[in-house]
């Protein structure tokens with residue numbers, strides 16, 4: 145059970161303060177979705193939580209240990225990080241790319257032990273990639289590639305999964321499949337965090353929503369508490385209509401505010 149905590153976390157990118165004094169506690173078993181307008185600091189927050197960006201002030205701890213002081217392999221075993229629109233540089237078969245998720249365990253793609261092979265096979269099924277195993281990962285569509293990279297992250301079987309816009313490139317069916325997978329990971333005890341722009345899907349799947357705006361945490365609560373018309377207009381600059389649908393809140397952006 146792994147708890148990831150940011151305390152008064154600020155991050156500077158160049159001379160710009162991208163994140164200011166964020167306090168956030170991410171608990172095992174919860175699926176948290178980070179929302180906010182472009183440039184709000186969502187990726188910066190996720191990268192800092194993953195230990196990929198240093199804190200300029202404050203701290204990030206994993207089960208109480210400062211993340212910046214962890215060995216890289218220990219961190220990679222504990223936290224699977226799925227980057228925004230990740231790329232695949234080499235024409236490796238899909239199975240080998242997914243197997244790279246086992247590297248933090250010291251397992252090489254060509255010589256995976258039974259547990260590694262099982263983790264890879266399971267990740268391929270969960271990302272709906274059966275039949276793609278032998279295809280070169282460089283010859284896939286954007287959405288297929290996104291699912292390969294998700295499968296690579298799943299194959300690590302890390303207790304923390306941080307995903308930057310994991311459904312941005314996906315068709316509606318795969319959006320639902322992937323969000324189900326993320327929710328299942330949380331239900332199985334993982335700490336799962338994803339950045340999303342689709343507010344209706346965020347409301348439907350998230351246990352908690354974190355709203356960022358201009359580098360600051362504006363809200364962190366259940367979807368119905370965060371996704372109010374007033375807050376959407378204040379943070380996103382839109383006139384929005386929020387209603388109750390059969391599967392949760394439905395958020396419709398009516399028009400941009402002047």
Ligand SMILES: Nc1ncnc2c1ncn2[C@@H]1O[C@H](COP(=O)(O)OP(=O)(O)OP(=O)(O)O)[C@@H](O)[C@H]1O
Pocket residue numbers: 157158159160162180181182183184185186187188189
């Ligand atoms: N390398 C950099 N140097 C300076 N500023 C940067 C750098 N990278 C990002 N920024 C700025 O930091 C702020 C936060 O960027 P970040 O990528 O975290 O936003 P985001 O909320 O993830 O946005 P999006 O929804 O567009 O992905 C933005 O104002 C951005 O312009």
